[in-house]
Amino acid sequence: xxxxxxxxxxxxxxxxxxxxxxxxxxxxxxxxxxxxxxxxxxxxxxxxxxxxxxxxxxxxxxxxxxxxxxxxxxxxxxxxxxxxxxxxxxxxxxxxxxxxxxxxxxxxxxxxxxxxxxxxxxxxxxxxxxxxxxxxxxxxxxxxxxxxxxxxxxxxxxxxxxxxxxxxxxxxxxxxxxxxxxxxxxxxxxxxxxxxxxxxxx
Amino acid sequence: xxxxxxxxxxxxxxxxxxxxxxxxxxxxxxxxxxxxxxxxxxxxxxxxxxxxxxxxxxxxxxxxxxxxxxxxxxxxxxxxxxxxxxxxxxxxxxxxxxxxxxxxxxxxxxxxxxxxxxxxxxxxxxxxxxxxxxxxxxxxxxxxxxxxxxxxxxxxxxxxxxxxxxxxxxxxxxxxxxxxxxxxxxxxxxxxxxxxxxxxxxxxxxxxxxxxxxxxxxxxxxxxxxxxxxxxxxxxxxxxxxxxxxxxxxxxxxxxxxxxxxxxxxxxxxxxxxxxxxxxxxxxxxxxxxxxxxxxxxxxxxxxxxxxxxxxxxxxxxxxxxxxxxxxxxxxxxxxxxxxxxxxxxxxxxxxxxxxxxxxxxxxxxxxxxxxxxxxxxxxxxxxxxxxxxxxxxxxxxxxxxxxxxxxxxxxxxxxxxxxxxxxxxxxxxxxxxxxxxxxxxxxxxxxxxxxxxxxxxxxxxxxxxxxxxxxxxxxxxxxxxxxxxxxxxxxxxxxxxxxxxxxxxxxxxxxxxxxxxxxxxxxxxxxxxxxxxxxxxxxxxxxxxxxxxxxxxxxxxxxxxxxxxxxxxxxxxxxxxxxxxxxxxxxxxxxxxxxxxxxxxxxxxxxxxxxxxxxxxxxxxxxxxxxxxxxxxxxxxxxxxxxxxxxxxxxxxxxxxxxxxxxxxxxxxxxxxxxxxxxxxxxxxxxxxxxx
Numbered sequence: 001x002x003x004x005x006x007x008x009x010x011x012x013x014x015x016x017x018x019x020x021x022x023x024x025x026x027x028x029x030x031x032x033x034x035x036x037x038x039x040x041x042x043x044x045x046x047x048x049x050x051x052x053x054x055x056x057x058x059x060x061x062x063x064x065x066x067x068x069x070x071x072x073x074x075x076x077x078x079x080x081x082x083x084x085x086x087x088x089x090x091x092x093x094x095x096x097x098x099x100x101x102x103x104x105x106x107x108x109x110x111x112x113x114x115x116x117x118x119x120x121x122x123x124x125x126x127x128x129x130x131x132x133x134x135x136x137x138x139x140x141x142x143x144x145x146x147x148x149x150x151x152x153x154x155x156x157x158x159x160x161x162x163x164x165x166x167x168x169x170x171x172x173x174x175x176x177x178x179x180x181x182x183x184x185x186x187x188x189x190x191x192x193x194x195x196x197x198x199x200x201x202x
Numbered sequence: 203x204x205x206x207x208x209x210x211x212x213x214x215x216x217x218x219x220x221x222x223x224x225x226x227x228x229x230x231x232x233x234x235x236x237x238x239x240x241x242x243x244x245x246x247x248x249x250x251x252x253x254x255x256x257x258x259x260x261x262x263x264x265x266x267x268x269x270x271x272x273x274x275x276x277x278x279x280x281x282x283x284x285x286x287x288x289x290x291x292x293x294x295x296x297x298x299x300x301x302x303x304x305x306x307x308x309x310x311x312x313x314x315x316x317x318x319x320x321x322x323x324x325x326x327x328x329x330x331x332x333x334x335x336x337x338x339x340x341x342x343x344x345x346x347x348x349x350x351x352x353x354x355x356x357x358x359x360x361x362x363x364x365x366x367x368x369x370x371x372x373x374x375x376x377x378x379x380x381x382x383x384x385x386x387x388x389x390x391x392x393x394x395x396x397x398x399x400x401x402x403x404x405x406x407x408x409x410x411x412x413x414x415x416x417x418x419x420x421x422x423x424x425x426x427x428x429x430x431x432x433x434x435x436x437x438x439x440x441x442x443x444x445x446x447x448x449x450x451x452x453x454x455x456x457x458x459x460x461x462x463x464x465x466x467x468x469x470x471x472x473x474x475x476x477x478x479x480x481x482x483x484x485x486x487x488x489x490x491x492x493x494x495x496x497x498x499x500x501x502x503x504x505x506x507x508x509x510x511x512x513x514x515x516x517x518x519x520x521x522x523x524x525x526x527x528x529x530x531x532x533x534x535x536x537x538x539x540x541x542x543x544x545x546x547x548x549x550x551x552x553x554x555x556x557x558x559x560x561x562x563x564x565x566x567x568x569x570x571x572x573x574x575x576x577x578x579x580x581x582x583x584x585x586x587x588x589x590x591x592x593x594x595x596x597x598x599x600x601x602x603x604x605x606x607x608x609x610x611x612x613x614x615x616x617x618x619x620x621x622x623x624x625x626x627x628x629x630x631x632x633x634x635x636x637x638x639x640x641x642x643x644x645x646x647x648x649x650x651x652x653x654x655x656x657x658x659x660x661x662x663x664x665x666x667x668x669x670x671x672x673x674x675x676x677x678x679x680x681x682x683x684x685x686x687x688x689x690x691x692x693x694x695x696x697x698x699x700x701x702x703x704x705x706x707x708x709x710x711x712x713x714x715x716x717x718x719x720x721x722x723x724x725x726x727x728x729x730x731x732x733x734x735x736x737x738x739x740x741x742x743x744x745x746x747x748x749x750x751x752x753x754x755x756x757x758x759x760x761x762x763x764x765x766x767x768x769x770x771x772x773x774x775x776x777x778x779x780x781x782x783x784x785x786x787x788x789x790x791x792x793x794x795x796x797x798x799x800x801x802x803x804x805x806x807x808x809x810x811x812x813x814x815x816x817x818x819x820x821x822x823x824x825x826x827x828x829x830x831x832x833x834x835x836x837x838x839x840x841x842x843x844x845x846x847x848x849x850x851x852x853x854x855x856x857x858x859x860x861x862x863x864x865x866x867x868x869x870x871x872x873x874x875x876x877x878x879x880x881x882x883x884x885x886x887x888x889x890x891x892x893x894x895x
Contacts, residue, residue, distance in 0.1 A: 058721065065717055079712055082705060086722050088729055096705055147725035151716045153707055160715060167716045169705050177703035193703050 007113025008121075013187040014073035016118075020125050020183075020190070021081060021099070022066045025150070026052050027129055028083055028097055031136045034148050046126040065150050068161060072154060073188060076103035080153035084170045087144045093172045094142060096195040097132075107187045116186040124183030128192055131180050140199045174198045218620050219627065240602070244622070247601075248594040255590035259583055266579060270572070277568070281561070288553065296546060303542070307535065314527055321523065325516045335495055342481075342488050349478050356471050363464060370460060374453050381446050388438030395434060399427055584637075588630045595623035812885045822855070825881070829888035835859040837884070839877075852877055863887075 008016075023045055030040050030051040035058065040051040053059060072078035083097040107114070151167060160166065172195055180192040505519060599619040606615060639646050707714065808814045812828040818838075825837040838855035854860060854871060863884055870880035 061717065061719065061721065080705075080707075082714075084722070088725055091726070098703070098705055100702075145725075147722040149716055149720045149722040151714050153712045153714055156709075156711055156713050158713070163718050164715045165718050167714050169707060169714050171705050175704055177700065179703065195704055 008116050008118075008185050008187060009111065009113045010076075010107045010187055011074060012113075013107075013185040014070050016121060016125075016185055017073055017101070017188050017190060018066050018070040020128075021069060022062060023050050023052070024099075024129060024132065025062060025083055026050065027132055029053065029058075029148060031133060032085060032095070032139075032142055032146070034085065034142075034146050046122050046129065048126055048129070050129070064163070065152075068164070069152065072152070072158075073101070073103070076105050076108060077155045077158050078103075078152055079155070080151075082151040082153070082170070084149045084151060085142065085146050086149065086170075087142075087146055089144050092197070093170045094146065094197050095139070096170065096172055096175075098193050098195065100191040100193075102189040102191070104187050104189075114186040116184075121183065121185050124181075128181045128183055128190075132192070132194075135178065135180065135194055139194070139196055172197050219624050222617060222620055222624070240598070240622070244594065244598045247598065248591070251590055251594045251597065252587075255586060259586050262582070262586075263579060266575070270575065274568075277564075285557075288557075292546075292550065292553075299542065303538065310531070314531065318520075318524060318527075322520055325520055329516065332495065332499070335491070339488055339492055342485060346481055346485055349474070349481055352474060353478060356467075356474055359467065360471065363467060367460065367464075370456060377449050377453065381442065381449055384445060385438065385442040388442055392435060392438050396431065399431060584634070588634065591626050591630050592623070595626045599623055811881075812889075813881060823852075827885060827888050829885065829892040830859075831888070831891065832859075837881075854880075 026040070027050055029035055030037065030053075035053060035055060037051075039053055039055045039058075041054050042049050043052045044050070053062075069078065069081065078101055080101060081099045084093055085095040085097075086092065087094050149170070151170065153169075174197060175195045176198050177193060177195045180194060182189060182191040184190070502516070502519070509522070599616075599622075602615065602619050804814070808828065814826040814828075816824045816826070818824050821841045823839045823841070825839065826833075827835065830836075836857060837860055838857050839852045840855055841852050854867065854877075860867065866880060866883045866887065870876055870883055874880075
């Protein structure tokens with residue numbers, strides 16, 4: 001863990017952000033009920049209790065994506081991470097959880113660690129995850145069975161690794177957008193927002 | 203010289219100009235015509251003067267060139283002098299170095315000569331040492347020989363001594379023999395002595411007292427004689443022993459002396475032997491040394507053969523050594539000369555490089571100076587031109603002064619000439635300024651623009667108002683456009699933000715990637731697979747149904763045949779089949795039971811009531827009596843209105859048999875309205891008919 005080091009390096013920042021994504025995605029999946037709650041187990045992270053999936057297939061998928069994401073964060077080639085929730089019956093996109101990543105490219109050249117305490121970063125991450133949990137109150141219910149997908153917006157010239165392919169942006173038509181909190185590690189800044197399909201009853 | 207004149211003319215012209223600066227323009231307009239002829243003359247004169255001036259300028263330039271050449275010559279002279287001085291210093295240094303080297307070499311030569319002498323001395327010493335060694339060798343050899351001689355003599359001595367010992371031994375033996383002879387003689391003598399003693403003893407025994415006394419005395423004497431005898435007897439022995447002892451003594455002394463002598467001799471011999479052994483060892487060592495020395499000598503002598511030089515004596519060797527050293531010295535000298543020349547060459551090269559650099563810098567400076575001077579020359583040329591023009595003007599003025607001595611007013615002519623001069627001046631000045639302004643064109647334009655603006659603003663108010671208005675309108679339009687564009691920009695930014703929130707992206711810069719095996723695609727795939735599986739199951743089930751509907755035996759075959767299509771027989775299916783079989787068995791049993799019970803009930807009814815009740819059609823009942831005369835005699839009842847038990851009435855239908863019973867029908871059904879009474883009446887009637895008939 002980077003908690004023993006004094007400053008934040010590019011590598012440490014990439015690890016922190018990847019870790020946040022791993023836990024954040026798990027929280028969203030639990031809160032939105034994409035997977036049954038009995039497949040999640042409670043863990044403690046960022047001084048709060050979070051849910052982590054125990055499904056092996058899902059775990060392996062998440063580790064694959066997060067590890068590749070960590071590499072891209074280290075190279076500062078990733079721009080956004082989007083969690084798309086699709087209804088399986090109608091093949092419509094119902095929700096989009098979008099995380100914009102702004103990378104300070106000067107950290108790549110200058111290898112000196114930046115002054116930002118791990119605790120403050122963790123506090124910011126905690127507030128973001130709390131807000132994600134709170135947004136569930138106003139989001140429309142997902143009554144049909146849904147599946148999720150993770151999209152990564154990267155630089156155009158990036159070499160596509162195997163097992164990855166290009167896809168569309170999966171944009172929702174008739175959507176409502178809500179901007180959520182952001183956090184920064186002084187090298188990477190992550191802005192969160194959620195977009196959901198406007199329900200006709202509202 | 204001319205320059206100074208031109209400067210004075212210049213100052214006067216300037217003062218005139220300042221005096222007549224204001225009405226310049228008006229005077230220019232008034233007198234164009236008379237000036238023309240003067241102008242032509244002036245121009246011709248000016249041209250002549252220009253030519254003269256050009257010649258002068260040329261001469262000046264030549265002068266300047268000469269000056270430059272002179273300076274260059276001086277510079278080259280200086281350079282040559284410096285170079286010569288440097289060469290002189292270098293040569294002096296070299297000379298000093300040579301002198302030092304000479305001294306060094308002389309010192310070395312001396313040292314080498316000393317070494318030579320030393321080496322020769324050492325050689326001679328070594329030769330002497332060699333000789334001394336030879337001598338020592340010889341002396342040692344001599345000593346060895348001497349010792350050999352001594353050894354021989356000692357051997358001889360020892361032999362002699364041995365002979366003497368033998369002789370002495372023989373003598374001893376002879377003496378022993380003599381001693382033994384003498385002892386024998388002693389014994390004889392003793393015997394002789396004893397006989398007279400005995401005679402003495404017999405004579406002495408006559409008187410008894412005296413005789414006794416004499417006896418006693420004689421006894422005493424006898425005793426004494428015995429003692430004496432014994433003693434005398436002992437005397438020869440004693441003599442013998444004495445003699446023996448003396449002889450032995452003598453012999454022993456002799457032998458002792460001999461022994462001492464022999465011991466000394468043996469000791470001497472031993473020492474000699476030891477010395478001889480040492481000598482032998484020394485001889486061996488000396489021989490070894492001799493061999494080594496001879497080997498060394500041979501090696502020294504063989505040097506000549508090994509080195510290939512004609513060396514037989516140490517002198518040759520020393521000569522060779524000297525020659526080699528000389529050669530070495532020569533080579534070293536050569537080496538030192540080469541190194542020194544090399545160093546000097548390097549130093550000269552470095553110096554020359556430094557000189558080169560300095561010369562290059564100097565040449566650059568000279569070039570710069572030349573350029574500056576050329577620019578100066580140009581400026582001077584320009585100045586010259588201007589000044590010649592001024593001078594022409596002044597000359598024209600002066601000539602006009604000389605030519606026109608009329609009483610007309612000087613002042614208008616003067617002023618006219620002055621104006622002409624001033625025109626020329628201004629023209630030249632303008633020319634000058636234009637030449638200079640060529641570099642600052644943009645700034646002048648700006649200044650001119652500004653001046654124009656200022657002049658326009660101050661001078662022409664009407665023109666500026668219109669322009670200002672147009673400009674203000676333009677400004678307002680632009681402002682409006684800018685605001686509009688700003689609003690548009692804001693709107694577009696909001697839209698962009700919205701799109702960004704929604705997830706839009708710039709396809710030129712970004713692309714969207716996702717994992718190939720992502721949950722959505724897997725879920726969709728699963729769904730599709732489920733749907734297909736369900737459809738297949740449905741198809742299979744439909745076929746089964748159809749087969750079931752067509753026949754009972756077939757479904758088994760069909761099921762057997764369709765095992766590939768239908769779902770495999772699970773445990774549930776087997777249980778259900780068992781349940782079904784049991785249910786069917788139950789049904790069958792129930793049916794049998796019901797059948798029996800119904801049959802039983804019907805027979806009981808028939809027996810007890812006497813009527814067999816059959817249901818022909820819905821709500822129609824046919825009663826046949828036990829006592830019926832014919833098989834077809836039956837009563838038909840119909841129930842109307844719902845179920846029979848819940849209030850529906852029974853009505854009798856017309857049959858052939860019921861026609862015969864009309865009276866009873868009327869009585870029991872129409873009047874009494876009781877079907878059981880009617881039926882019992884009919885039974886009684888039939889029974890009565892039966893029994894009677």
